Amino acid sequence: MRRADRMFQIIQILRRTTRPVTAASLAEELEVSKRSVYRDVADLIGQRAPIRGEAGSGYVLARDFDMPPLMLAPDEIEAAVLGAQWVAERGDAVLATAARDLIAKIEAAVPERLRPYIAEPTIGAPANNAPARDGLDMARTRAWIRAGRKIRIRYRDQHDEDSQRTIWPVIIGYAETVRLLAAWCELRQDFRHFRTDRIVAAEFLDERHGARPGDLMKRWKRRIEKERGVRLP
Missing domain, CATH: 2.30.30 (SH3 type barrels.)
Known part of the structure; x- marks a missing residue:
């Protein structure tokens, strides 16, 4: 993994949780040394990424931090489509429709080379043939x-x-x-x-x-x- 990609992934890991993430956890997920994580985080802070914390206690990304939207990776596409398929089968009528709309929007947004990950996925959610009827809206x-x-x-x-x-x-x-x-x-x-x-x-x-x-x-x-x-x- 290129260092620039690794630094971006550090931001992604920090933004998906509100709890401090230790350098050891980051190193394990990224498959690098803790020393590399310390250096990358220091550089991100130097580039004004709003990361709080320090070595030993863990790092937290400020909640108001935002980055411009980036193209989804193939694994991210399959994860999003799998989740939407599950909701389409098991969600209430409004959520099920929203899930199907989401899949259509993802398919329209990704480039042609990535559309097989939606049209021909390697994973899928089983059909729900016996859903219980809700007693409220x-x-x-x-x-x-x-x-x-x-x-x-x-x-x-x-x-x-x-x-x-x-x-x-x-x-x-x-x-x-x-x-x-x-x-x-x-x-x-x-x-x-x-x-x-x-x-x-x-x-x-x-x-x-x-x-x-x-x-x-x-x-x-x-x-x-x-x-x-x-x-x-």
Whole structure:
């Protein structure tokens, strides 16, 4: 790998995470020595790249840093198309349409020599032949998550028992055949996960729950990390 390409890749690695990245991690991914990483990062800082940190503690790229758009590499094209194919098969109607539109836009944007990576991919997402039916409008749910508004639901659990809940939606999780809505439940005063196909009815309230969506997400992540002993991205 040319040094210029390696320095660009350092920027790419730093921009995909908010946590400090150590020189050892950079060296392992780039398959170079830590000494080379130290030299490259020093040169990037000298060229006014907004990288904070130092050897031993890790490096962080300022969130407001931006670079002009560059052409996708073949692996990036296949990764983007694979993800879009998966969403097209398993997402709700609005997301599925957006995923198919994304594939068409990528195909139109890349040069002719790269289009076989889309038309004749080496990887693919399997078809989802038995999707569960959602009990609420998923596109509107995503809008309510971003707006920090409450949803009142009637939920039927695995024992076929109904309950009324007022929830603060946090994030929608996509599994193979079902979707899960993570939310703060006012009834239980804790985070809960609701299968969307078990939601019998939903009322989208204008009332805001008062927590910033980003803060609520952080609280949910901390709960999951503590409960499952894993670190979420």
